[in-house]
Amino acid sequence: MTDGYKSGFACFVGRPNAGKSTLTNVLVGQKIAISSSKPQTTRHAVRGIVTREDGQLVLIDTPGLHRPRTLLGQRLNDLVFETWSEVDVVGVCLPCDQRIGPGDKFIISEIAKLSNKPTLVALATKTDLVSKERQLSHLVDVGAVAEELGIEWAEVIPCSATAGTQIDEVRDALLNLLPEGPMYYPDGEITDEPEETLIAELIREAALEGVRDELPHSIAVVIDEILPRPDRPEDKPLTDIFASIVVERESQKGIIIGHRGARLKEIGATAREQINRLLGTRVHLSLHVKVLKEWQRDAKYLNRLGF
Numbered sequence: 001m002t003d004g005y006k007s008g009f010a011c012f013v014g015r016p017n018a019g020k021s022t023l024t025n026v027l028v029g030q031k032i033a034i035s036s037s038k039p040q041t042t043r044h045a046v047r048g049i050v051t052r053e054d055g056q057l058v059l060i061d062t063p064g065l066h067r068p069r070t071l072l073g074q075r076l077n078d079l080v081f082e083t084w085s086e087v088d089v090v091g092v093c094l095p096c097d098q099r100i101g102p103g104d105k106f107i108i109s110e111i112a113k114l115s116n117k118p119t120l121v122a123l124a125t126k127t128d129l130v131s132k133e134r135q136l137s138h139l140v141d142v143g144a145v146a147e148e149l150g151i152e153w154a155e156v157i158p159c160s161a162t163a164g165t166q167i168d169e170v171r172d173a174l175l176n177l178l179p180e181g182p183m184y185y186p187d188g189e190i191t192d193e194p195e196e197t198l199i200a201e202l203i204r205e206a207a208l209e210g211v212r213d214e215l216p217h218s219i220a221v222v223i224d225e226i227l228p229r230p231d232r233p234e235d236k237p238l239t240d241i242f243a244s245i246v247v248e249r250e251s252q253k254g255i256i257i258g259h260r261g262a263r264l265k266e267i268g269a270t271a272r273e274q275i276n277r278l279l280g281t282r283v284h285l286s287l288h289v290k291v292l293k294e295w296q297r298d299a300k301y302l303n304r305l306g307f
């Protein structure tokens, strides 16, 4: 390790669907955080790690801040505030295709109130969706918001995670703003989330694809068991994974299972492919759908589900 090595923690904030997870994934270069077209699907503080010769950036993916109507909502918000005061840099994602609104300003002003304030970077995401003119006027609005809220952007970077535009610039800027510090994680490590959590996230993501808008908050995934299949040839290992998809109501169970089990089969096939890739071995995935009534409001269940 050389002198001047920089290291630290960053997270992305922004309204639901702002592109935080997708950006985390492209910066890290491997699928880690859950990313789906449904808002507020990120539950766990999943870390992605960027290790370079000059520094190491640890990305923490926080859930979105929302009106705490349930115990789960409250716990998620507490987790968000805690994360914000622990990181060095917060990247505020302000998608170019959306006007900056009260929700964005609320998040920014909440961060500005923290006693242990992180450095703020504005990321004008999804540039691929807008014209150059719109992008420019968006950047003017981004500047104006800082003035209005009495904060300072250390950097303002337009970027597109899906088109791969200005991603190196985002990575450079974040790394540059970190304090000097040690390499926290060994080179090659992309995340310190236990495999089990990643597997659960992949199943949750597959289960959320194409379901109605009200479902995201009501789905959790619990990994019951991960077992290497005995008596397999050494060059063809197989892992058995038993997992439960937990929903709140019988009607939701029906949606997940689908007509004659068609949706559940699809979920299994999609998740299995992703898990194969993650583990590098073939897996056999056995999915179960369970109804735990009102789990979002119940402390006992929340603890059991790891929240």
Ligand SMILES: Nc1nc2c(ncn2[C@@H]2O[C@H](COP(=O)(O)OP(=O)(O)OP(=O)(O)O)[C@@H](O)[C@H]2O)c(=O)[nH]1
Binding pocket: 014, 015, 016, 017, 018, 019, 020, 021, 022, 023, 034, 035, 036, 037, 038, 039, 040, 041, 042, 063, 064, 125, 126, 127, 128, 129, 159, 160, 161, 162, 163
């Ligand atoms: N066109 C375009 N779409 C993007 C870009 N980045 C993300 N998206 C899409 O926007 C949607 C939301 O992206 P996510 O990365 O899941 O957003 P998020 O901010 O993590 O969302 P939450 O987990 O709900 O807070 C997905 O459908 C992404 O494919 C981008 O740069 N360009």
